[in-house]
Amino acid sequence: MELRHLRYFCVVAEALNFTCAAERLHMSQPPLSRQIKQLEQEVGAELFERSSRGLRLTPAGVFFQQHALQILEKVDATTEATRRMARSQRTLFGIGFVPSVFYGQLPTLVRDLRQRDNLELSLAELTSVQQIQALKAGRIDIGFGRLRIDDPEVEQEILFNEPLVAALPLGHPLEGTTPNCEALARYPLIIFPAKPRPSMADMILGIFRRQRLKIDVVQEANELQTALSLVACGIGITLVPEQVKRVQREGITFVSLEDKSLTTPVICSRRRGEKPSPIMQEANAILEVLVENRRTGRYP
Structure with a gap:
């Protein structure tokens, strides 16, 4: 499979018409139809439903289109970044x-x-999972x-x-306290990110699960800022890393937890076995400081 096959497919999937797609690609229709058929054979699934009424994406075709577009976007972004780097030396x-x-020292x-x-x-x-994929690529x-x-x-x-803290709407009954998990479990909980998983959401859910506490997840948010906005609206509470306390948000207060062992790690990921470049060596030295x-309570 070549990149041109993905590009051909995405154009056909958008136009849902071989003739129009061929015109956009500046090629004739028969070769384009053959390329799409070859792609389907290689994938092992029909990507289009062909009928007298025209083309329609199959469920497999919809899935393939989503991922093909992501691949092409990444290729285009990488190509453009490489060009910029070459031009600027x-x-x-x-x-x-x-x-x-990124609310702390990083x-x-x-x-x-x-x-x-x-x-x-x-x-x-x-996300942490996406970082692993991006490092390998x-x-x-x-x-x-x-x-x-x-x-x-x-x-x-x-x-x-890093210790976890609870983000509460102003005037919440737990404001000014140092709650334990049992106290937190009495109130609706907002978790983030909703997807992709696994994520910090699963880490938070695991804290309550290990203590056999039943919780009411009232909302799942994709982003931290969205979760905090929902808290400010009074929809629920959420648990966040301590450094998020630096965020100045109206309608929110942060409280420390009774159990100081409830923490979340900050993890640095690098490609394994790769000799550090001068830039990586400098980054590692900055990180060490x-x-x-x-660890010593001093901040820049």
């Missing part, structure tokens, strides 16, 4: 991160690296997440464990 360094790690890493004249940073908001060079994921091609290092500041 700069080294490209990709950083993946989950949003909740922005200092980005700020310090940006001081280098020969470096172009590429920042990508990715070479789209990022280092990732910061919260889930340990076993993969032979990726090494992970826990930088530090930041982690030490965190």
Whole structure:
């Protein structure tokens, strides 16, 4: 299978007409039809329903289109980034991160690296699972997440464990207290991200499950900021990493938990067995200082 097959398929899937698609691709219809048929044979599934009324995507075709578009977008983005790097004679360094790690010290890493004249940073908001995929594909060079994921091609290092805190709407009965999980379980819970899973949502659910506490998940949000907005609206409460307390949001208060062992790790992921580049060596040195500041209670 070649990239052109994916491009042909996506054009046909959008037009749902071989003649129109062939015109867009500046080719004749018979070769295009043959290419799509070959693609279906290679995939092992019919991607289109063909009838007198025209073309229609099969369920397999809908699934294939979604992923084909993602692949082509990534290829185009990588190509453009490579061109920019070549034009500027700069080294490209990709950083993946989950949003909740960027409320603390990690922005200092980005700020310090940006001081280098020969470096172009590429920042990508990715879940922990997506970071592993991006590392293996070479789209990022280092990732910061919260889930340990076993993969032979990726090494992970826990930088530090961060306490969890409860985000509550102002005026909540637990405001000003230090609640335990049993107290938290009495109130509707908002979890994030809703997908993809596994994620921090599963980590939070596991805390209550291990204590055999029944909880009412009233809402699942895809993003941390959305979850906090829902809290501010009074829809429920949520658990977040401690550094999120730095977010200034109206209508929200944060309280520490009684159980100080309830923490979430900040995990750094890198490709395994790869000799560190000069940029990676510098990033590692900056991280070492930041982690030490965190562990000793000093912040930049």
